[in-house]
Amino acid sequence: MNYKKIDMGSYQLHFIQTDRFKTITVRVCLRDKIVKEEITLRNFLTTFLTYSTDTYRSKRELVLKAQDLYAVNAYTKSYRAGRFNMISFYLSMLNEKYTEKGMLSASLDFLADIIFHPNFYDEEKFQEAFQYLYQSMETSIKGLKENPTLYSAVRMLEEMDKDAPYAYHEHGYLSDLEKIDKQLLEEYYHKMISSSLVDIYVIGDFDEDEMLLYMKEKMAFETFKRPKVSQLIVHDKLPKRAKIRKEEVDGNQSKLTIGCKIGQLDEFERNYVLSIYNMILGSGSESKFFRIIREQNSMAYYVYSSLNKLDSLMLIRAGISKDNFEQVVKLIKKEMKEMATGDFKEEDIEIAQNNYLTLLKEIEDNENAIIETYLAKDLLNLGDIEERKQMIKKVTKEDIIQVAKKVKIDTIFLLEGNKEDEGN
């Protein structure tokens, strides 16, 4: 695998050369500071761009074109990363070796069309797309409660701090949806395209000179402003006592979500020690949570912790019966305390390190995961795969204890199922 970064002036171009895949994958990332009121608009815009373009004015035409290009896969994703929002355009195509000459250029044209030529001009087709996307988005925002696991996490984060970026609803808000019209959409599009921080990643087996030429020609970004804000959210104060909140819903099972704030860490602690800490405590079937809460006490079908490094948060989730609430919380607290007092084995560290190494190697067979590693390098200053392999081995028990002391429970949220008594 060969990596190269090229400064194109208005954006950074990343080439990752490898003959491991039969496909070529391109990801265009646009980053900008997140604004709560823009989330809904942003979501709307990203789906709109892959729904109707100036050249292919309906979803049907877009899909037919993609099929003609040997089933090229083009899609967008929009999500929050720390204080930023991230819009990504993906394109995945079969290498020309397996299709026909000219397909690379034609597929990149297709992607460029999606990014640079939105359909703001054909009023009839615009309205058609607008009406449909509006209805879909309304359905999806209203449907948040239909996914109790997600809903429980969203509510917990709101209880933690309703003004913090991590509490913003990624689905968007109905009140903001109602404000969206063509003018707003068009303004936001121009803002996004001209003021985001842009990175383009290309991975696969391709001719670099040819690709560079295509990029210059087709990806003509003219960004003029670069946000200088750090993406990372840090918690200056850690909670002394945990908040407990409960909400009742119609359902069988109760969903427990616990939010923990993580104090100031240095880069090594954040990038490596924290990962090992999380693996030992609550991620995977070898973790303390899984063994003790699920296996030994049969108190949950699932229970795990996960990290949100850019938010300096750790989330713990469990599907439990509400009668066990207090005991499960007690066990979780106990396991967390054990981490801080060093009540875990050297062997646990070794297992976690091996796990980490295996996960790293898993990345090698996945184009998008490889791109993510280079993106993480920019976001968190995390090393490349080789560097990570070396660094993870340096994590010691003392390091983990120090990090464990800085992880504090902030909010405990229980979404209570009201039908439980019938079941049990």
Place this chain on the structure above:
Amino acid sequence: MKEIKLKGLDQSVFYEELSSGLKVYMVPYPNKSNYAMHYIAKYGSTNTTFIPVGKDKMIKVPDGSAHFLEHKMFEQEDGVDPFTFAAKTGTSSNASTSYKTTRYYFEGNTGFCDNLDYLLTFVHHPYFTDQNVEKEKGIIAEEIMQYDDEVDWVLDEELRKAIFQKDNTRIDIGGTIESISQITKEILYDIHRTFYQPSNMILVISGHFDCEEALEVIKHNQALKEAVTNEKIIEEKIKEPKEVNLKKKEIEFNIVNTKVAYGIKIPLKEVKDRYKFNLYLGLMNNIVFGLSSRFRERMKQLKLMTSFYLEREIIGDYLILTYIADSKDPERFVQEIKKELANMDIQEEELERLKKVWISSEVVMVDNIVMTLENMVYDIITYGDIIPNKVDIFRSLNKEELDKTLNSIDFSNASMVVVHPKKA
């Protein structure tokens, strides 16, 4: 060891049937980093009534027994469970139960031989006690409750119950809290002895490994040798009538948006080539209802649906076509589907375009070790063997056969399930 070339895809499958009766399929990828090994018993939630090996009377096991057994295989006599074993090398391990199969798998990138040997060993080493069976009931009850809270799951379950009159797919894979309470260690041993014999199992491995080395491990595995019983499995066969059980069912659930599922039941008894038959229905679904269809475009214009999914599944001697949507007017939406099915007019050009798409997708898919494995398993379970000449079959699809196939089907044999939001 027999080499089977996957035609037009640059990839081979190596096959061997061992003296124990175990069938082994191997797909080596020297260029990748990871491997996946899936060990599968042809025993799932629908195999409920049989004569246990060594006994002479037919028994009926409680609903959910297959899934219960899957959980219990992770408890081993020496106290080291497979999760722990696999985790030592960072390998991920898990299991799943379907209507027809129970599978156990390891996925990773180190310790191939040890992991393979262990996988075969633990699956043939049950350790059930009254106590550990009791303990599992709590965990599984949580799992069942969790699924009962998910509307998509409930919709799917209700549709199956509406379509099938007698078939065991009417029964939930996990069973009910009531049914699993009747499970005992004796029942589990009966099932294990009967269905987990090598001649009723398949082993599929793909990724980075050496076939010769793998075969050596398999041939020398002691547990596998001891598991041979040479007894035939005698099961009760259920005859499922052609007609659907219920034309329509309406329920209420804690949701915001009305959902509808429409399932068409197509008998396969008279069909000679089920694979091709299924492909033609896939073509039809794609062209008539897929992302590039006029139907979808029209439904959006009429605001009759937001999300819309299609599924195709072979269950026993039936093929089930399922259409699931969020719709404000489910009656009208289903009427539109019926109308479309009655007036299909597929063009040669559309068929050719889709063939190109399918061939390209096949190339992309064979590049992914897990997807390749999954597809092989699906084909073995559904059609009895792998299908090495898919690309040729795709090329051979033609309008004449398509029309003939579609004309032979009675699309009116169908059930409809509507989930309404609960009235406040």
